[in-house]
Each structure stands twice: as C-alpha cells, then as structure tokens.
Amino acid sequence: MTITKLDLAGLKCPLPALKTRKALKSLAAGxxxxxxxxxxxxxxxxxxxxxxxxxxxxITERSDSRIVFLIEKANGPIGGTDRASSMRD
Known part of the structure; x- marks a missing residue:
C-alpha cells in the first residue's frame, strides 16, 4: 500500500474533482x-x-483554509467490467 499526495490548493471547481479522478486511475487497489x-x-x-x-x-479533514481527503482505491468501479476479457470473448 502506498500513499500518494495530491496538492490541489488554489484550483477551483471542477478541476479538483477532475484531477482526483485522473490520479485515482493510476493507483492500485488498496x-x-x-x-x-x-x-x-x-x-x-x-x-x-x-x-x-x-x-x-x-478521512476528511476540514479547516477554514483547507480540506484534506484520504481516499482508498477500491478494486474497481462499481458495475465495471474487465475490458480485456470482454474483448477476448
């Protein structure tokens, strides 16, 4: 298990969510x-x-100046399929 830090200070909606989504894609489960x-x-x-x-x-930490989320990567999206195996079928 590794912890990756993503500093999105100063970015406004929708960039924090978009950059978080992109960063999650590169992580392994756990x-x-x-x-x-x-x-x-x-x-x-x-x-x-x-x-x-x-x-x-x-964990969600909130103060007057910042919000910190600690997100654990799951095995995959809910309802997702394994694209590689579906292409072989």
Missing part, C-alpha cells in the same frame, strides 16, 4: 490518495466522485 483542496465546493464534488468510482473516503 493504495491511498491524499488530496488537499482549498475550493469549498470540493466537499461536495470529491465525495460525489468517490461514490461514482466505488472508492472509499477514509
């Missing part, structure tokens, strides 16, 4: 992504993204 945001809308956008991807938000 890896964690620590995301630092300053955009207040990220408290809505990031959890919605995680519901879509099927990953899990482990």
């Amino acid at each position: 890896d964690r992504l620590e995301v630092l945001c300053t955009d207040p809308l990220s408290v809505i956008d990031i959890p919605n993204l995680i519901r879509e991807t099927g990953d899990k938000v482990e």
Whole structure:
C-alpha cells in the first residue's frame, strides 16, 4: 500500500474533482490518495466522485483554509467490467 499526495490548493471547481479522478486511475487497489483542496465546493464534488468510482473516503479533514481527503482505491468501479476479457470473448 502506498500513499500518494495530491496538492490541489488554489484550483477551483471542477478541476479538483477532475484531477482526483485522473490520479485515482493510476493507483492500485488498496493504495491511498491524499488530496488537499482549498475550493469549498470540493466537499461536495470529491465525495460525489468517490461514490461514482466505488472508492472509499477514509478521512476528511476540514479547516477554514483547507480540506484534506484520504481516499482508498477500491478494486474497481462499481458495475465495471474487465475490458480485456470482454474483448477476448
């Protein structure tokens, strides 16, 4: 298990969610992504993204100036299929 840090301070909606989605794609199951945001809308956008991807938000830290999410990468998206095996069938 590895922890990758993603500093998205200063970015506004929708960039934090888009960059978080991109970073999650490169992680293996069980890896964690620590995301630092300053955009207040990220408290809505990031959890919605995680519901879509099927990953899990482990810890959410919130202060006046920043929001930190610790996301655990799941095995894959809910309802996803293995594209390689479906292409062989």
